[in-house]
Structures are given as C-alpha cells and as structure tokens.
Amino acid sequence: MTASTHWVCTPAAELDAAMGRAAAARQAQLTKPPGALGRLEEVALRLAAMQGRERPSVERVRICVFAADNGVVEEGVSAFPPSVTMQMVMNMAAGGAAISVLALALEADIELVNLGTATPMSPHPAVRDATIAPGSANLARGPAMTDAQCDQALAQGRAAALRAIDAGAELFIGGEMGIGNTTASAAVACALLEQPAAALVGPGTGLDSAGVKHKQRVVARALERHRRAAQATPPDAGRPAPAAVLASLGGFDVAALAGAYVACAQRRLPVLLDGFISSVAALVAVRLCPGAADWMLFSHASAEPGHALVLQALGGVPLLDLEMRLGEGSGAATAVPLLRLACRLHGDMATFAEAGVKGQAPLSAPQ
Ligand SMILES: Cc1cc2ncn([C@H]3O[C@H](COP(=O)(O)O)[C@@H](O)[C@H]3O)c2cc1C
Ligand SMILES: O=C(O)c1cccnc1
Numbered sequence: 001m002t003a004s005t006h007w008v009c010t011p012a013a014e015l016d017a018a019m020g021r022a023a024a025a026r027q028a029q030l031t032k033p034p035g036a037l038g039r040l041e042e043v044a045l046r047l048a049a050m051q052g053r054e055r056p057s058v059e060r061v062r063i064c065v066f067a068a069d070n071g072v073v074e075e076g077v078s079a080f081p082p083s084v085t086m087q088m089v090m091n092m093a094a095g096g097a098a099i100s101v102l103a104l105a106l107e108a109d110i111e112l113v114n115l116g117t118a119t120p121m122s123p124h125p126a127v128r129d130a131t132i133a134p135g136s137a138n139l140a141r142g143p144a145m146t147d148a149q150c151d152q153a154l155a156q157g158r159a160a161a162l163r164a165i166d167a168g169a170e171l172f173i174g175g176e177m178g179i180g181n182t183t184a185s186a187a188v189a190c191a192l193l194e195q196p197a198a199a200l201v202g203p204g205t206g207l208d209s210a211g212v213k214h215k216q217r218v219v220a221r222a223l224e225r226h227r228r229a230a231q232a233t234p235p236d237a238g239r240p241a242p243a244a245v246l247a248s249l250g251g252f253d254v255a256a257l258a259g260a261y262v263a264c265a266q267r268r269l270p271v272l273l274d275g276f277i278s279s280v281a282a283l284v285a286v287r288l289c290p291g292a293a294d295w296m297l298f299s300h301a302s303a304e305p306g307h308a309l310v311l312q313a314l315g316g317v318p319l320l321d322l323e324m325r326l327g328e329g330s331g332a333a334t335a336v337p338l339l340r341l342a343c344r345l346h347g348d349m350a351t352f353a354e355a356g357v358k359g360q361a362p363l364s365a366p367q
Contacts, residue, residue, distance in 0.1 A: 001239045005151045007158065009240060012265035012291030015049040023048030023056075029351035034366055039319065043297065043339055044346035050270040050295060051170065055347035058270070058339045061108035062169035063329050064160045064260065065092060065099060068153075068252035069118040069135030070180030071144065072222070077183040077215045079206045082135065085179050086119040092177070093126040098326055099175055102333035109167060113160055115153060115252035130156045136251045139187060140222045143229070143248045147239065150247035150255050157259025165267050171339070172264050172271050174278055175329025176253040179205075182304060185280040187219045187249035189310055191226060192242065192283055200306035202276075222249060242287035250284070257281030258288065265292035272339065274332040275302030275325065279310040286314065297339070300324055300331035 001008075023045050028034060035041065047056035067089045069082045091097045092112055095104065103110040112127045118135045121127065132152050136144040145153070157174075164172050178184075182204035189200045197219035203212050226248045233244070246255050258281045264271045266289070273282050273296055285292045298316035301307060303325040311318065319338055324331045352365040 001243055002148070002151050005154050007266070008154060008243070008259065008262050008288045010266055010289065012289055012294060013268045014291070015294050016052040017049060019052050019054060020045055020049030022054045023346070026054055026351070027346060029353065029365070030349045031352055031355050032349070037345060040338070040342040040345060043342040046297065047270060047339070047343060050268065052268070056343050057347070058171040058336065058343055060168055060170045061106060061173060061336055062164035062167060062171070063099065063103050063108050063110045063173040063175060063333060064113060064164065065110065065175035065177055065329060066113050066115055066157065066253040066256040067117060067177040068115040070178055070184050070251045071136050071138035072140055072183050072218065073180035074138055075140050075218045077218050078180045078204055079211070080179050082118040082179045085177055086117040086121050088177050089114060089117065089121060089127060090124065093124045097328060098330045099328040099333060102330060106333060106336050108333065108336070109169070111160060111163070113156060113256065115156060115256055132252050136184070139184060139249050140218050140225070142225070144184060144250055145247045145252070145255070147247050149252070150243065150250070153252040153255035154259035157256035158263040160256070161260040161263035161267065161269065165269055169269060171336070172260065172269050173274065173329045173332040174257045174260050174271070174281070175274060175332070176257060176277050176327055178251055178253045181251050181253055181277050183215060183219060184249060184251040185254055185277045186306055187222050188245055188254060189280045189283060189306060190219060190223055191245045191249055192287060193309065193313055195309065196220070197223060199309060202305040204304065240288060242284050246284050253277070254281045254284070258284040261285035261296070262289040262292055265289060265295035269295070270297060271295050272297045272299050272332040272335065273316070274299060274329050275327055276304035276307040276310065277327050278329070278332070279307060279314060282314060283310055299335035302331065
C-alpha cells in the first residue's frame with residue numbers, strides 16, 4: 001500500500017444520529033399510520049442521518065461510470081468480445097446506452113471515466129481519459145494488476161467521488177462497463193467471502209450452462225493461484241488483505257468503484273449501490289474502510305445469481321427486484337425515483353398538527 005492510498009483505511013464518517021432521531025420524530029407526526037409507508041420511511045431516515053438534514057433530498061444525483069477491460073476474457077469467460085467495452089463507452093457518450101437514457105430521464109449528471117480499454121478509444125469530450133493500461137492482466141494466470149495500478153484505480157475512484165461532492169451531488173451512483181468484469185468480481189467475492197467459485201460465478205452477459213461451468217473452472221484456478229501467491233507473500237508486506245485480493249483478482253473498474261465508495265463514506269455522500277459488480281466493489285470498500293457500509297443504500301437485486309450472497313454479506317436488502325442484469329449503474333438509477341419519492345413524502349406530507357391547522361377534517365394523532 002503506497003502512501004497515496006493510506007486514506008482507504010481511514011474510518012468512514014459517522015452518521016448524524018441526532019438528525020436521524022429528529023427525522024424520526026417528524027416521521028411519527030406525519031398524517032399516516034406509523035410504518036404505513038414501509039421501507040420508504042426507513043430510506044428517508046437513513047438519508048436524513050447521512051445528509052444531516054431533517055428533510056433529506058436526492059434531487060442532485062451524480063452517476064459515474066468506470067470503464068476498463070479485463071485480461072481474463074482471453075479465457076473465454078464472456079459471451080461478448082472485449083471490443084464491446086470501448087464501443088459501449090462511445091455509445092454512453094453519444095447518449096444511446098441504458099445508463100445514458102436513465103441519467104437524462106432523472107436529470108442526473110453522468111461522468112464517464114476510461115481506466116483502460118483493450119481497443120484504443122478516440123478522445124471524446126464526454127469521456128475522461130484516466131487510462132492505467134489497456135485493461136487488467138489475465139487474473140487466471142497472474143495478478144490482474146500491479147499494486148501501483150490498483151492504487152491508481154482506487155485513487156481514480158476517490159477523485160471521481162470528490163468531483164461529485166464538489167459539484168454538490170446529494171447521491172452517488174457508481175457504474176461500470178467492462179467485458180469480463182463479472183468474472184473478476186466473482187473471483188474477488190470468492191476470495192473475500194471464502195466461498196468456492198460455484199457459489200458466485202454466474203452467466204454474466206449470457207453464458208450457457210457449459211459456459212458457466214468453464215467460467216467456474218477459470219475462477220477456481222485463479223483462486224488457487226491467488227492462494228499460493230498470498231501464502232508466498234510475507235504477512236508484513238504492508239498491504240491490507242482486501243487490497244491484495246483486489247490487485248490480484250479484480251479489475252480497474254471494481255477498484256475505482258471501491259475507492260469511490262470509500263471516499264463517499266469518508267466525506268458524507270450517500271451511495272446507492274447497483275448490482276453484482278457494484279456490490280462486490282462495496283464489499284471491498286467495507287473491508288478496507290470500517291464503517292463504509294453505513295453510507296450505502298441498496299437499489300436492486302441483480303439476476304446474476306452471486307449477488308444474493310454478496311448482499312447477505314453486506315447486510316443489504318434491495319428495494320427492487322426487476323430481474324435486471326446490466327450493470328452500468330442502471331439498477332441504481334432505476335431506484336432513484338423511489339428515493340426521491342421517499343424524500344418528498346418525508347419532507348412534504350402534513351403533520352397531524354398541520355392538517356388540523358389547515359382546517360381540513362380534524363385528524364387524531366396516534367395514541
Ligand atoms: C452490449 C453490452 C452492454 C453492457 N452494459 C453493461 N454490460 C455489463 O456486462 C459486462 C459484464 O458481463 P461479462 O462478465 O459476462 O462480460 C460488463 O460490461 C457489464 O457492465 C454490458 C454488456 C454488453 C455486452
Ligand atoms: O449485476 C450486475 O452488476 C451485472 C450482471 C451481469 C452483467 N453485468 C453486470
């Protein structure tokens with residue numbers, strides 16, 4: 001761990017518990033039976049404690065999509081070729097990708113960060129060039145990243161979170177685009193959760209069952225390689241174990257997401273997690289930075305089968321289950337209207353006292 005990334009181990013900021021209590025007191029006065037708005041109530045209270053505001057708001061949303069290729073695709077672990085990563089970033093920049101459409105519909109800011117694609121990308125005004133290398137190395141055969149590359153990717157994520165904060169974002173969504181990244185994410189999750197490949201490897205973009213079996217074997221081989229490498233590394237090498245797992249088995253995009261989530265948690269910016277890949281990055285963030293989980297909200301349950309286990313490890317219950325399995329931040333973006341409605345209900349509903357004052361039918365507060 002280099003000096004430049006010591007920040008990843010700094011604890012997260014504390015939630016504003018007093019504001020959480022103030023918001024709960026307000027919620028108890030709203031003109032509805034206690035608890036009747038279900039988990040929308042919980043969302044509003046969490047956001048109040050995160051934002052330090054009795055009436056939270058998520059109108060200003062920043063979506064940051066990190067793009068990177070994954071050398072492990074040479075093992076035949078994806079239904080699509082790596083050239084799609086670059087093409088999809090261009091599609092995002094042109095407004096044609098799912099996340100572009102969602103960002104426009106939500107009036108959210110979107111930032112595209114290229115951490116390194118296998119196919120060179122022409123400069124584009126809507127794409128921030130933060131190339132580390134033309135993709136990570138093949139994690140089945142050796143470390144996916146050098147420690148320096150991993151630190152660079154973490155720092156890129158942090159920089160993106162700080163830009164979001166400077167721009168006044170009230171909610172951060174991290175997305176990713178990188179063919180092969182469900183393999184890297186599954187490998188990282190297996191190592192962190194001490195699970196076999198079969199527990200976390202799934203079809204990704206659409207492998208058939210033979211393809212999934214092959215992908216499991218590739219991940220199992222990578223885990224075995226990683227285990228041997230970890231045993232050979234002296235324990236006082238100075239790197240926290242999750243960072244070593246990330247460098248060995250992750251991808252630039254997963255590392256950048258983890259760095260962004262850590263920075264958001266340290267700087268009090270609520271994070272709305274996306275699907276499988278985003279949640280694996282969140283797991284890395286939580287392992288690196290004590291307390292980071294407090295700053296995370298869970299948007300949706302991905303159809304990628306490994307997501308359930310990662311969610312369980314994070315203690316998260318997603319708001320939606322739409323059988324989405326896209327990534328890009330799309331599931332998180334889809335849940336933004338729910339968060340906005342939770343905030344509007346919490347902030348704008350009348351209290352029992354107000355409803356009485358307004359001369360409407362008198363309402364009795366709960367006994
Ligand atoms: C056209 C297209 C658009 C995408 N947008 C997100 N992904 C998603 O699928 C990829 C991961 O799946 P795997 O590990 O199976 O390659 C990532 O790029 C992820 O963001 C896409 C995939 C494709 C093909
Ligand atoms: O849930 C995800 O993040 C996901 C699932 C499949 C493919 N890409 C992303």
